[in-house]
Amino acid sequence: MKQRATDDTEKAARRSAILDAARKLYLEDSRQLPSAARIAEAVGLAKGTLYLYFRTKEEIFLALLAQEFSSLLQLVQDVFTSTPVPPPSEYLARYVAHLDRHPELLRLDSMAYSVLEQNMGEAQLRAFKLGLTQGLVAAGALLDQALGLPPGRGTTLLMRTYALTRGLWQSLDYPPAMRAVLADPVFAPIRPDFRGELTEALAEYWRGALLP
Amino acid sequence: MKQRATDDTEKAARRSAILDAARKLYLEDSRQLPSAARIAEAVGLAKGTLYLYFRTKEEIFLALLAQEFSSLLQLVQDVFTSTPVPPPSEYLARYVAHLDRHPELLRLDSMAYSVLEQNMGEAQLRAFKLGLTQGLVAAGALLDQALGLPPGRGTTLLMRTYALTRGLWQSLDYPPAMRAVLADPVFAPIRPDFRGELTEALAEYWRGALLP
């Protein structure tokens, strides 16, 4: 990395490096957002420099989340613009696989509700939410087209799909400290196998949703 | 309230008073858990006294959540032990209505993921989770019986139902600061009408899940 990021490309790279460091640190201990000091140290920048690229620590977190959502939505495009159009089940399979490869996504998202309250300007929240919505609507439109759904229906499907995903995650993914607890047979009925449970639940939901 | 709680009834009453105060305070500002000092003041006890009834602040929060879940599961019993057995749609309608009357439930639950990580002993988490599971399994069994489902299926249904609920809530309920933002027409596609959205999504899910 150059000593100074002077043009826009270099600046974007630096921004990106900060996000990468934050993600990495977060995965090491996802009980809490890494401190600004640790992130700075990990990127090899001074604390103050972080604040040239993000106005608050929460903004870093939000940018990370935006990246994650963006790549999740990208999947819709990847799947439904290929020909012949694959069946929804293929999308769901790849969706689950994507979440598996990006364990930070649902963890970050599950902290979002608490974090967003704390230190975010309305404008920043709006921008974040707007970007998300636009991506969602665009992906939904693709779905409408590929599956011959009425306009807007794809967006709804995607949103409910993600809602079910997030809800299940929070029921089934427990902090390390909790893992031991869940091994106990009394917990069998809630089978803490996120991937299998998600696959099945989504299949049920989509079956109901796509009924004529 | 007596000055000193000597017998078990009095102690339970005091415990209960603490939880009531905590719930009330939380509803006044659900962006964060009320501080131990404020709760104490609201119940009319000294700060230290709180710690005679709960080991940590998070334990108060967890006890509250347990109460909420318990009353939500109670609904299953209320509905499915009546004769003739009402159709699932009635359960769903009453479920949605219950959530409406208990706005603290989903808010508390949405903070749980972050909070539980922070300051909970494993034993306490286990106890909480165990109680929840037992209630869930019992309610699931009732469902199995009433609807003639295979054993364990009711539990699964209830868990997925709640997962969808929680996931949608987090997508659609935004902090006061965010409300204004969501009013913007660009956000129309994600219709921030939690109740309607939930009703429809649950109907779809149950339709898919109950298909032969």
Next chain:
Amino acid sequence: MKQRATDDTEKAARRSAILDAARKLYLEDSRQLPSAARIAEAVGLAKGTLYLYFRTKEEIFLALLAQEFSSLLQLVQDVFTSTPVPPPSEYLARYVAHLDRHPELLRLDSMAYSVLEQNMGEAQLRAFKLGLTQGLVAAGALLDQALGLPPGRGTTLLMRTYALTRGLWQSLDYPPAMRAVLADPVFAPIRPDFRGELTEALAEYWRGALLP
């Protein structure tokens, strides 16, 4: 000092101990207010304990200043309630001596203008100023009586006396770094002898003010 200050007397003593430590530390380096951490360490209390006695660091500073002013005004009483009533010149001599014995007074006061802006609630400022005014008016009334002045005149005299004092101090007392500079003969015309200069200036002012 007891481990815990339970009654009001002990609390007042603790408050006082904090102020004493703050004054001592300030005199050691009057370029800036000592940090909360250093004060706490000096009194032998935890940082947090300071905030049980004062709401902000600035409040400590203000309380200190209030003490100083109070003892300065006390002097008026000491002098002008004795019989026979001594001449004003005696009061002035003792006034100058008092300032000499309390080097922190004028230093603190000279920082006040900047500090007060920073972190003070209006209510606290008001309380401070009000106390000061009441003390000033009471002392002024004593002066009126002792010297047979028209009502209110004593207050005015005292205020102007202090104004001249503070103004001269700021012209003549320079930070250690500056001392060397002032030794230079080119500065002779402004004779950096605060005590002498003050004595003479006050004599002139009072002469003019007490003319018939």
Next chain:
Amino acid sequence: MKQRATDDTEKAARRSAILDAARKLYLEDSRQLPSAARIAEAVGLAKGTLYLYFRTKEEIFLALLAQEFSSLLQLVQDVFTSTPVPPPSEYLARYVAHLDRHPELLRLDSMAYSVLEQNMGEAQLRAFKLGLTQGLVAAGALLDQALGLPPGRGTTLLMRTYALTRGLWQSLDYPPAMRAVLADPVFAPIRPDFRGELTEALAEYWRGALLP
């Protein structure tokens, strides 16, 4: 303004532009010195450029103060070199009027004590103080001549006059937050009318000082 200041005239102009911007910004909010970034922005220069003209931010502040004092001393010349020599009262009237037209003077000066401590090299302080002294001595000499005073007496008079001024200002000018407070009748005895109070106090002082 040219892009690059190459000769001395251009450099002086740039220096002057910086001071003007600093003064303007300071008047907008005199609770604190404007930040280097804001000054740079206001002049249309980069932050770094400021440091080509002033070594520290405090040096900017000091240069500003020097300007102000210089124009205040200029008044002595304006008044006492006219013929016939006007009475001291006229000088005092114009002195008060000047302060009225230059609200930044006393405000800046009142912050000086705190600020000067913090970040000034001894050499810079010396230069500042020296300039001030020379101006004061020169003005004092004019006074001696005009009023037939013993040598050095004029300098003393001016210094004490300014001391009284500064001291009264600090007693009577309060930050905006304090204004509301002072409106309260309990504060009447200290009549927060700087101009009137100053006029009267100076009259008394000069009367006493010019007595035979």
Next chain:
DNA sequence: TATGAATGAGTTTTCATTCAT
């Protein structure tokens, strides 16, 4: 000369929890 990206020191305050009374 001018720029502006990078630096990094520095400090208050909150609040869950403990424990002397």
Next chain:
DNA sequence: AATGAATGAAAACTCATTCAT
């Protein structure tokens, strides 16, 4: 059992100044 005084860890952010470009 109840009190409430005492504890102390923990971290974001600003902004004057430097120096690579």
